[in-house]
Amino acid sequence: MKKKQVSLKDIANEVGVSIATVSYVLSNRKDSRVSEAMAKKIKDIAKTLNYQPNKIAQSLKSGKTNTIGLIVADISNPFFANIARIIEDEATKLNYTVIFGSSDEKAEKSLHLIEFLSSRQVDGFIIVPSEGTDNQIAQLKQQNIPLVLLDRYFPDISTNYVVIDNFEASTKVVNELIVSGYERIGMIAYANPLYHMRERIRGYRETIQNHFGGKISPNLVEIDYNDSKKQVRAAIDNLLSGENPVDAVFFATNTLAILGLKYIDELSLTVPKDIAIISFDEGEAFDFYYCPLTHIRQPLDEMGKRAVQILTQQIATPDMGEKQICLKADLIKGKSSLAIYSS
Amino acid sequence: MKKKQVSLKDIANEVGVSIATVSYVLSNRKDSRVSEAMAKKIKDIAKTLNYQPNKIAQSLKSGKTNTIGLIVADISNPFFANIARIIEDEATKLNYTVIFGSSDEKAEKSLHLIEFLSSRQVDGFIIVPSEGTDNQIAQLKQQNIPLVLLDRYFPDISTNYVVIDNFEASTKVVNELIVSGYERIGMIAYANPLYHMRERIRGYRETIQNHFGGKISPNLVEIDYNDSKKQVRAAIDNLLSGENPVDAVFFATNTLAILGLKYIDELSLTVPKDIAIISFDEGEAFDFYYCPLTHIRQPLDEMGKRAVQILTQQIATPDMGEKQICLKADLIKGKSSLAIYSS
DNA sequence: CTGAAAGCGCTTACAG
DNA sequence: CTGAAAGCGCTTACAG
Numbered sequence: 001m002k003k004k005q006v007s008l009k010d011i012a013n014e015v016g017v018s019i020a021t022v023s024y025v026l027s028n029r030k031d032s033r034v035s036e037a038m039a040k041k042i043k044d045i046a047k048t049l050n051y052q053p054n055k056i057a058q059s060l061k062s063g064k065t066n067t068i069g070l071i072v073a074d075i076s077n078p079f080f081a082n083i084a085r086i087i088e089d090e091a092t093k094l095n096y097t098v099i100f101g102s103s104d105e106k107a108e109k110s111l112h113l114i115e116f117l118s119s120r121q122v123d124g125f126i127i128v129p130s131e132g133t134d135n136q137i138a139q140l141k142q143q144n145i146p147l148v149l150l151d152r153y154f155p156d157i158s159t160n161y162v163v164i165d166n167f168e169a170s171t172k173v174v175n176e177l178i179v180s181g182y183e184r185i186g187m188i189a190y191a192n193p194l195y196h197m198r199e200r201i202r203g204y205r206e207t208i209q210n211h212f213g214g215k216i217s218p219n220l221v222e223i224d225y226n227d228s229k230k231q232v233r234a235a236i237d238n239l240l241s242g243e244n245p246v247d248a249v250f251f252a253t254n255t256l257a258i259l260g261l262k263y264i265d266e267l268s269l270t271v272p273k274d275i276a277i278i279s280f281d282e283g284e285a286f287d288f289y290y291c292p293l294t295h296i297r298q299p300l301d302e303m304g305k306r307a308v309q310i311l312t313q314q315i316a317t318p319d320m321g322e323k324q325i326c327l328k329a330d331l332i333k334g335k336s337s338l339a340i341y342s343s
Numbered sequence: 344m345k346k347k348q349v350s351l352k353d354i355a356n357e358v359g360v361s362i363a364t365v366s367y368v369l370s371n372r373k374d375s376r377v378s379e380a381m382a383k384k385i386k387d388i389a390k391t392l393n394y395q396p397n398k399i400a401q402s403l404k405s406g407k408t409n410t411i412g413l414i415v416a417d418i419s420n421p422f423f424a425n426i427a428r429i430i431e432d433e434a435t436k437l438n439y440t441v442i443f444g445s446s447d448e449k450a451e452k453s454l455h456l457i458e459f460l461s462s463r464q465v466d467g468f469i470i471v472p473s474e475g476t477d478n479q480i481a482q483l484k485q486q487n488i489p490l491v492l493l494d495r496y497f498p499d500i501s502t503n504y505v506v507i508d509n510f511e512a513s514t515k516v517v518n519e520l521i522v523s524g525y526e527r528i529g530m531i532a533y534a535n536p537l538y539h540m541r542e543r544i545r546g547y548r549e550t551i552q553n554h555f556g557g558k559i560s561p562n563l564v565e566i567d568y569n570d571s572k573k574q575v576r577a578a579i580d581n582l583l584s585g586e587n588p589v590d591a592v593f594f595a596t597n598t599l600a601i602l603g604l605k606y607i608d609e610l611s612l613t614v615p616k617d618i619a620i621i622s623f624d625e626g627e628a629f630d631f632y633y634c635p636l637t638h639i640r641q642p643l644d645e646m647g648k649r650a651v652q653i654l655t656q657q658i659a660t661p662d663m664g665e666k667q668i669c670l671k672a673d674l675i676k677g678k679s680s681l682a683i684y685s686s
Numbered sequence: 687c688t689g690a691a692a693g694c695g696c697t698t699a700c701a702g
Numbered sequence: 703c704t705g706a707a708a709g710c711g712c713t714t715a716c717a718g
Contacts, residue, residue: 005461005464005695007695007696008695009695017705018704018705019695019705020697020698020707021703021705023695023697023698024697024698024704034703035703038704052458052461053462054403054462054464054694054695055462055463056399056402056403056408056463056464056694056695056696057694057695057696057697057710058695058696058697059399059710060397060400060694060695060696060712061696061697061698061709062696062697065399075428076428078627081424085418092444097442097459097463099442101435115395116440118348118395119395119396120398120399120440121348121397121398121399258630261631262630265631284421284626285627285630285631286631287601287605287628287631288604288605288608288628288629288630288631288633289631348711350710350712360688362712362713363690363714364688364689366711366712366713367714370712377687377688378687378688381687381688396711397710397711399710399711400710400711400712400713401711401712401713402694402712403696404711404713405694
């Protein structure tokens with residue numbers, strides 16, 4: 001039999017005083033006028049009994065759980081795993097607990113998670129929304145549930161969000177390749193209608209367009225998320241075939257880069273001699289890759305922390321205005337995009 | 344203003360019936376004899392109002408939160424991150440939520456987490472205990488709080504646990520190296536008094552002893568967890584120096600292997616030609632390592648699932664006997680321990 | 687077939 | 703200086 005936790009009542013009985021008095025003392029309210037002596041006695045007994053307040057009861061009373069619901073798009077992606085950890089740490093600092101789930105890029109799963117977390121009475125949500133969840137987000141907003149979108153957002157729904165400037169980052173990638181002497185630059189992205197992916201693609205297209213003025217066209221392949229392994233291989237075959245095979249590939253995410261590089265290894269191509277590579281985000285998988293990868297590094301730490309801060313502020317001050325943060329990402333130069341002449 | 348969630352009372356008012364009746368209908372208790380018509384009406388209204396039961400209130404009433412507290416030793420280690428994910432998935436299937444934290448191998452942090460999770464009224468714990476937490480575990484046990492130790496346990500405290508046979512796994516590693524022709528086999532482990540680490544070391548020592556019968560002695564270096572980077576480098580320098588430098592190294596964990604291999608790369612040594620390697624556990628970091636690593640693969644999936652199953656069983660049946668599971672781990676042969684003559 | 691009442695453990699405005 | 707009472711949203715044994 002699990003022993004019952006000690007409650008205020010147990011302490012009250014022990015000391016011979018009312019539950020209310022114990023509550024006043026233990027919650028340190030200054031406006032209660034409990035005698036010093038009594039207060040000390042109560043505190044001592046509470047300590048010897050190892051009293052821990054029942055947060056469930058506190059939550060029911062206060063309507064606050066000090067819990068944040070976090071929904072990421074894919075927890076098996078180190079990008080999201082890392083940001084989840086950062087959010088967890090920051091939340092803990094601010095005295096919040098995080099309950100999280102992964103939508104695995106599926107709208108139904110996202111809906112299920114939102115309902116589940118709502119029934120657990122989370123005080124607010126941090127969500128990396130996946131395709132087709134616009135209505136879920138709109139609904140949360142309409143219910144005035146505190147909410148911060150992270151990494152992705154819907155331009156048509158006005159919410160708090162913390163994202164990066166994907167267009168600008170993508171521009172940096174393509175410019176780096178161009179400056180290094182590459183010309184036939186392919187891109188492999190997800191066939192995902194969400195804004196962040198469209199912006200990465202737009203950055204690629206416009207930079208190619210602006211620089212080559214139509215003499216060289218963008219060469220983009222979009223991959224279906226649920227069949228990515230096979231399609232990435234086909235995409236690379238495709239980009240490398242024909243009269244003008246690419247000399248560089250820009251991967252729109254780290255997961256695409258991992259799949260792509262494994263296949264490039266299989267083909268016995270050497271990076272960057274045979275083909276230059278830049279990736280959006282990285283991952284531990286590249287720690288031992290023979291050629292350090294040039295990649296976009298998103299300010300994960302700041303993104304996670306800002307999201308938590310904005311959310312907890314909104315929980316505390318519901319009528320605070322909306323906060324919309326767009327951060328810049330850095331290009332980290334490895335050796336996978338070395339200038340052609342120096343290779 | 345955040346709108347209040349709809350409660351049983353709202354539905355009761357709407358339908359013109361008592362809260363109790365609504366509760367009976369919505370909790371689907373067969374023994375209540377509410378008329379079909381009324382039941383239907385109530386269910387319809389509940390649906391249109393989008394009623395979600397308040398789990399906080401349910402928990403307070405029932406004394407059950409359907410929540411598991413998970414404490415891992417180091418969430419930044421992919422081994423624990425993976426097992427956390429497996430536990431999360433299995434728990435979700437069984438209708439439990441997981442709240443977790445990382446003790447970062449610190450006893451005080453572990454205590455803090457236990458208290459925190461207890462105050463959140465978790466129904467039970469899954470814990471990867473760190474050094475010096477014996478008394479915390481004993482205390483939980485003494486309070487009859489359902490508990491499963493994972494990956495590590497204390498031989499002196501009788502609890503549920505799910506672990507692997509570290510001694511046997513370690514034996515396999517050393518035998519593999521011996522069979523492949525290596526003789527001067529060093530080991531790098533943590534200076535950690537916990538049983539799992541001692542067993543790995545014992546397996547190493549005894550196998551060396553049994554095979555070489557004293558003609559070659561074990562060559563073990565123990566590393567301080569909090570200064571591991573520097574000490575691993577020194578350890579490798581040490582193992583490679585002297586009259587009889589090692590020709591193989593057994594790393595007792597994946598984190599040690601990562602640190603070690605990076606240094607070995609810096610030294611421009613080639614695996615396995617210059618030095619053979621076997622690691623306990625692996626990680627994504629090795630995905631692109633030029634030489635696929637021979638390593639011990641623990642049955643993560645089974646470990647995580649069994650832990651959840653045992654815990655939830657004990658929550659349901661508190662006087663169930665203790666379950667102690669010791670699984671075997673596999674040796675996965677890569678190329679980092681190739682037989683000497685074939686290299 | 688339906689409802690009044692007690693109670694889970696806490697907080698807090700109010701009374702004495 | 704201290705306590706009785708109401709209430710957070712639910713469940714359930716009991717009465718009618």
